[in-house]
Amino acid sequence: MALLSKEAVHERIEKIAGWSQQGNSLHKKYTFKSFLSGIQFVNKIAEAAENAGHHPDIGINYNVVSITLSTHSEGGVTEKDFNLAEKIDQIRASFP
Numbered sequence: 001m002a003l004l005s006k007e008a009v010h011e012r013i014e015k016i017a018g019w020s021q022q023g024n025s026l027h028k029k030y031t032f033k034s035f036l037s038g039i040q041f042v043n044k045i046a047e048a049a050e051n052a053g054h055h056p057d058i059g060i061n062y063n064v065v066s067i068t069l070s071t072h073s074e075g076g077v078t079e080k081d082f083n084l085a086e087k088i089d090q091i092r093a094s095f096p
Contacts, residue, residue: 001071001078009077016085024076025057026069026085030092037095038065044091052087054080 004012013019019028032038042058042065049055059066067088069081 001080003074003076004078012082019085024070026077026081028067030065032063035062038063041065041095045088048087048091049084052084054084
């Protein structure tokens with residue numbers, strides 16, 4: 001999948017709430033009521049990522065889950081990253 005231009009990334013990122021560009025990656029943090037809720041969220045992301053064949057960097061700090069998306073083989077952000085970002089937001093919407 002082709003690397004997106006800086007302009008394309010800027011246009012797309014404005015359409016997905018809470019995501020930001022950090023270097024050659026997309027980034028977002030999600031806060032949960034408990035550690036266990038965050039872990040359950042990560043497990044759902046793992047399933048979606050495996051199905052997509054695209055795996056994010058995930059950080060867990062108690063009830064805060066940090067997601068970083070980048071297509072390493074392309075050296076930056078591609079359509080795959082935005083597709084998975086949207087899927088992750090859908091997963092989050094299913095949690096209390």
